[in-house]
Structures are given as structure tokens and as C-alpha cells.
């Protein structure tokens with residue numbers, strides 16, 4: 527097996543840059559560059575030299591023994607001064623060591639998976655953790671990274687194995703005169719797992735929103751102040767505003783965090799019967815995006831009615847409070863009601879992620895659905911009586927395999943490339 531190395535920290539100038547080395551010969555990198563192998567888990571200050579003896583940097587060297595590292599392999603870290611030139615010189619020395627090569631993106635984590643340091647759900651969660659930009663994303667990713675989904679799958683697995691074994695014992699003793707009816711116990715076990723699967727499935731859209739974010743569209747007639755509101759909510763001048771009705775044509779997107787949740791705010795073209803063909807295209811886009819958004823903020827001038835269907839959770843506000851003097855209205859000019867609108871958006875969105883599942887990905891959903899189908903089939907067979915117990919237990923075994931694929935217990939080679947494709951170099 528190759529020994530791999532890569533910059534583990536972000537590219538470019540920095541206070542400190544960490545180069546990570548993992549593999550059977552990792553310690554020889556410490557020897558080659560630092561002259562000795564510091565005691566494991568003790569950061570040691572060393573002059574790093576190239577083979578000619580020239581000093582490349584004065585750095586911290588940190589070794590992890592095989593079986594007690596992130597990857598499970600011997601690992602050496604060089605904590606360098608974050609200079610592009612130092613980094614290049616150190617990487618060159620490493621590349622010249624026999625059996626050493628640059629790591630592929632995600633390859634350290636892949637080795638951690640291969641050495642059972644992480645299960646597949648934890649690998650995915652690690653990718654999410656690194657991508658996390660909001661508080662809710664960090665909390666969800668951290669929960670799964672701590673192994674919560676993996677433990678849940680292990681519990682289901684244990685419950686299902688117990689059920690299948692009960693059935694199989696009954697089959698084995700079918701000829702003997704021991705009339706034990708196991709069907710109630712088996713049914714209870716299958717139903718427990720089934721209920722958990724249902725709960726996870728119904729919480730998936732919330733989890734997906736935490737991962738990918740909510741879309742909130744600001745809609746209303748031209749000139750009511752939608753773009754001004756977008757700018758006020760985002761706290762920056764993201765969209766052009768003007769006194770001309772029909773200013774906004776394309777959908778303007780602004781990413782922000784509301785109540786710890788990732789939100790994309792959409793500013794849209796004002797809705798009206800327009801003559802101008804470009805404006806008409808903009809309005810068609812506005813309608814489409816408002817329709818698919820998770821939530822709409824209807825911004826109205828005095829006397830306006832919402833132009834589109836108002837769905838549960840949608841917010842309706844009157845604009846330009848400073849002109850109307852209406853204490854219920856909001857004003858992007860004075861800021862009246864803007865904080866409250868953010869609070870209301872946060873409350874509405876938070877309610878939607880209350881019962882988030884731990885499963886966030888399509889492959890989780892597919893495994894849950896397939897597992898549940900097998901359990902349903904098993905439950906139906908169970909009702910047909912002991913002659914069908916063998917087929918029922920086979921269905922339970924298939925359910926177990928489907929769920930095992932979640933944590934990578936069964937062969938998932940073909941999945942790995944897909945999962946690791948999203949990793950950054952050095953992870």
C-alpha cells in the first residue's frame with residue numbers, strides 16, 4: 527500500500543499549514559525531513575531539511591502510531607509555516623520518497639473507512655461537517671458524525687436478526703411437537719423497526735432542507751419595494767432598486783442564515799400584465815420560483831391583494847410603513863418591522879425542521895424504503911402462518927442487507943467513488 531500525503535489545510539498563504547502523511551512508511555517521512563521520529567502524539571519542534579541538508583522550515587512534527595490515528599495507519603503531520611514556497615519544497619521531498627504519492631481527494635477518509643475507523647454514514651457526515659456553513663448544518667452533521675445514524679442501524683439490525691432467528695428456529699423444529707407461536711414476538715420486532723423507518727423517512731425533507739437550505743421568495747406587484755426588502759434583510763446592496771416599476775427582471779438570489787438555518791432569499795420581478803417581452807419572461811420566472819419556494823413573503827402596497835395562492839406559513843406584509851404610517855407595515859427605509867420579519871421567518875422555518883431525521887441523502891431514503899418494503903412483505907407472510915415462515919425470514923434477511931448498506935457493512939465499492947467525489951484534497 528502506498529504512503530499518501532497532502533496539504534490538509536486550505537491552500538494559500540496562512541499562519542500555519544498542515545501536511546498530512548499516512549501509510550505504512552509514514553514515519554520514514556519524519557525521519558527523512560526531521561532527522562528522527564518524535565514520540566507519538568507529542569508535538570516536537572524540528573528543523574526540516576531536504577536531502578542536501580538545506581533547512582526548509584522550522585516546524586512541528588506530530589506522529590500517530592498505527593491503530594491510533596485518524597486513518598488507522600501510521601500518520602505524520604508537519605505543521606509548517608503557511609508559506610507557498612515552504613509547502614512546495616516539503617511536498618517535493620515527500621514525493622521523492624520511495625512508495626510515496628500525493629493523496630487523492632478524500633483518500634485519508636477512505637482509508638479511515640477501510641480500517642473501520644468510520645462507517646459510511648460518518649464519512650458522509652464528515653463531508654457535510656466540512657461543508658457546514660450554518661449552525662443547524664453543523665449540529666446535524668456532528669450528530670451523524672458521532673455515529674448516531676450508524677448506531678440506529680445497528681439497533682435495527684440486532685432487532686431484525688433476532689426476529690429472523692426466531693422464525694428460523696421455528697422452521698427447524700417444525701416437525702417436532704413443540705407448538706411455540708413466535709409470530710407475536712416477531713411481529714412486534716418488525717413493527718418497531720418499521721415505525722423507526724417511517725419516522726426517519728418522514729423527517730427526511732427537513733434534514734434535506736438543513737443540508738441544502740430553504741428558498742424564501744419575495745413576491746408582489748412592481749415597485750412595492752421587494753428588492754429594497756431583499757437588501758434590508760440581507761444587510762447589503764444585492765439587488766438594484768429604482769422608482770421605475772419593472773426594475774427587477776431576473777431572480778436575484780442571496781444566501782443567508784436565519785435562525786441558524788441556511789436560506790436563499792429570492793427577489794423576483796414584480797407581477798403584472800406586462801407588455802415588454804423581457805419583463806414578461808422575468809415575470810414567468812418569478813411565478814415559477816415563487817411556486818417552488820419553501821415559503822413566500824407577499825409584499826403588498828396599500829389595498830393590494832396577494833397575486834398568487836397563499837400557502838400555510840407564507841407571510842404577508844405591507845411595505846413602505848414610513849409613508850403610510852401603518853404600525854403593522856414594514857419599511858426598508860427606516861427598518862421598521864424588518865427584525866420582526868426575520869424572527870417570523872426563523873420561527874416558521876424552525877418549525878419545519880423540528881422533527882428532522884438523521885438521514886439526509888437519497889441513498890439513505892432508498893435504503894429505508896427498500897428495508898420497509900421487505901418488512902411489509904415479511905409481515906404479510908407472517909400472517910399466512912408457519913408454512914410461510916421460511917420466506918418471511920428471507921425477507922427479513924434482505925431488509926437487514928438493505929440497511930447494512932447504509933453503514934457500509936455489505937459491499938458498497940460502487941458507492942464509494944460517488945461519496946468521495948465531494949471531498950476536498952487533504953481530507
Ligand SMILES: Nc1nc2c(c(=O)[nH]1)N(C=O)[C@@H](CNc1ccc(C(=O)N[C@@H](CCC(=O)O)C(=O)O)cc1)CN2
Pocket residue numbers: 544590593594595596603
Ligand atoms: N492536527 C490535526 N487535527 C485534527 C485532525 C487531524 O487529523 N490532525 N482531525 C482529523 O480529521 C480531526 C481530529 N480527528 C482525529 C480522530 C482520531 C484520531 C486518533 O488518533 N484516534 C485514535 C486515538 C484516539 C484517542 O487517543 O482517544 C483512535 O481512534 O484509535 C486523531 C484525530 C480534527 N483535528
Ligand SMILES: Nc1nc2c(ncn2[C@@H]2O[C@H](COP(=O)(O)OP(=O)(O)OP(=O)(O)O)[C@@H](O)[C@H]2O)c(=O)[nH]1
Pocket residue numbers: 747748749750751752753754755766767768769770771772773774775794795796797845846847848849856857858859860
Ligand atoms: N419610502 C419608502 N420607499 C421605499 C421603501 N421600500 C422601497 N422604496 C422605494 O420604492 C421604489 C421601488 O423599490 P424597489 O425595491 O425597487 O421595488 P420592487 O418591488 O423591487 O420593484 P420591481 O423590481 O420593479 O418589481 C424605490 O424607489 C425604493 O426606494 C420603503 O420602505 N419606504
Ligand SMILES: [Mg+2]
Pocket residue numbers: 752753754766767773774793794795796
Ligand atoms: Mg425589484
